[in-house]
Amino acid sequence: MDRDEGMDDDRALIEKILVGDSGAFAEFIAQYQRLVSHIVFRMIDNTTDREDICQDVFIGLFRGLKDFRFESKVSTWVGRVAYYRCINHLEKMKTPLFGDLGDEDWNLDDVAGSAPRPDDVAESRDVSARVREEIGKLPEQFRVILTLYHLDQMSYHEIAEIMKLPEGTVKSHLFRARKLLKRRLAARYRPEELWN
Amino acid sequence: MELNHLTEDQIQEYLDGGAKRIEQGAAEHLAACPVCRAAVAEYRALYQGLTDDTGFDLPPDFAASVIRQVVPAAQSRSRFLLIYPIAAALLAAAFGLYFFVDLAGFYGRIIGSFSLFAGFEDAVVRSLAALLDGLNLKGNLVVASGAILLVFAVLERLFFNLRRGKVMFFA
Numbered sequence: 001m002d003r004d005e006g007m008d009d010d011r012a013l014i015e016k017i018l019v020g021d022s023g024a025f026a027e028f029i030a031q032y033q034r035l036v037s038h039i040v041f042r043m044i045d046n047t048t049d050r051e052d053i054c055q056d057v058f059i060g061l062f063r064g065l066k067d068f069r070f071e072s073k074v075s076t077w078v079g080r081v082a083y084y085r086c087i088n089h090l091e092k093m094k095t096p097l098f099g100d101l102g103d104e105d106w107n108l109d110d111v112a113g114s115a116p117r118p119d120d121v122a123e124s125r126d127v128s129a130r131v132r133e134e135i136g137k138l139p140e141q142f143r144v145i146l147t148l149y150h151l152d153q154m155s156y157h158e159i160a161e162i163m164k165l166p167e168g169t170v171k172s173h174l175f176r177a178r179k180l181l182k183r184r185l186a187a188r189y190r191p192e193e194l195w196n
Numbered sequence: 197m198e199l200n201h202l203t204e205d206q207i208q209e210y211l212d213g214g215a216k217r218i219e220q221g222a223a224e225h226l227a228a229c230p231v232c233r234a235a236v237a238e239y240r241a242l243y244q245g246l247t248d249d250t251g252f253d254l255p256p257d258f259a260a261s262v263i264r265q266v267v268p269a270a271q272s273r274s275r276f277l278l279i280y281p282i283a284a285a286l287l288a289a290a291f292g293l294y295f296f297v298d299l300a301g302f303y304g305r306i307i308g309s310f311s312l313f314a315g316f317e318d319a320v321v322r323s324l325a326a327l328l329d330g331l332n333l334k335g336n337l338v339v340a341s342g343a344i345l346l347v348f349a350v351l352e353r354l355f356f357n358l359r360r361g362k363v364m365f366f367a
Contacts, residue, residue: 022267029259037252054254058262131245150246175208182204182242195238 010074014065029058035075036082038151042143043086045136053089057082072161079154079162083144090140127194134184142177149174200225202232207239283345 013031016024033054040053060081068077135143141163148154148162156174160167185194202210202222209217210226218226226232255261 022263025263025266026259029262033254033258034252037254041252051254051258054258055262055265059265062262062266127241127245128248128250131242132249132251135246135249146246147249150243151249175205178208178239178242179204182239185242191238195241 007070007073011070014068014074017062017065025062028061032061032075032078033058035078035152038147039079039082039144040086042135042147043083043140044089049089053085054082057085060085073158075152075154076158076161079148079152079158080164083162086140095140130185130189130194131181134181134188137184138177138180142173142180145170145174146177146181201229202226202235204235204239207232207236210236211239211243280349283348287342287345 013024013028017028036054036057037050040050040057044050044053057078061078064081068074135146138146144163145159148159149156154162156167156170159165159170163170165173202218202225206218206222210223215223215226226236
């Protein structure tokens with residue numbers, strides 16, 4: 001399906017929702033709940049808040065549908081709403097965001113992970129589980145960029161639109177996040193537990 | 197073979213976009229250098245771990261619970277819209293009564309019948325029945341029905357628009 005065709009489908013779906021078709025809204029939720037949950041689950045550590053925030057995101061999207069002008073892809077808009085809903089939540093909780101670390105002076109080693117803990121090593125069973133655990137310790141923006149790029153297959157441009165960052169910054173953050181993740185994993189696990 | 201190993205950025209460029217994303221010299225080095233190929237393999241495993249990530253499941257009834265939160269208002273609007281046919285039916289009934297039924301004493305008899313079961317209100321009900329009998333309902337019934345319909349319509353629009361200002365419900 002090309003981009004225009006996808007936009008046409010989204011437009012038709014949104015028009016149905018706007019005339020009161022709740023089935024169409026259910027379809028909309030099914031289509032985008034994966035993206036929303038990726039962002040929310042990555043940014044929000046508190047498991048009890050996650051579902052509520054996902055619900056808030058979709059309610060916010062529902063309210064905003066009438067004003068959506070298709071100037072960007074629906075997925076980009078959905079991602080942006082989810083991302084900023086999480087930012088607002090984190091600000092309320094006074095959680096420090098990546099921006100507070102200072103971009104230029106930021107050093108991988110300053111944020112690098114803890115020393116290997118044999119007990120933890122035994123708990124993790126596969127690379128994905130280990131990666132997931134370590135991602136949870138990264139700054140929120142790194143987590144989101146990694147997730148949107150690898151799980152949602154978004155381009156730098158789309159991620160930049162969602163997070164309102166320059167594309168170059170997105171790319172730089174992505175590369176740093178992977179380096180940091182790899183170093184942390186290497187510091188905690190033996191190579192044969194990770195790279196085989 | 198070029199002696200400089202690939203940087204981590206070059207490895208990521210390579211994995212993100214293939215050999216065309218790195219300089220030709222670096223690509224040639226990668227093809228021949230086991231150290232760099234091992235480093236690429238490690239990053240590839242990391243990429244795989246990132247792509248295979250799970251644990252983002254929402255409850256199966258998630259969509260239904262979201263819809264429940266936004267649709268009740270729409271249903272309530274639908275209930276309001278029922279007012280129109282109901283009011284039209286009442287109006288039609290009023291016309292029917294006006295033309296085909298002799299209303300003299302009609303309301304008085306209905307209200308009076310309640311007094312059989314409500315001894316305490318007897319005097320009040322009888323007074324009301326007498327008052328209604330005294331009014332010229334034939335002349336006022338159609339006008340009153342129209343006025344009631346108009347009031348319902350105005351209230352419904354006003355109420356719905358107020359709610360719509362707060363939350364954008366089905367329109």
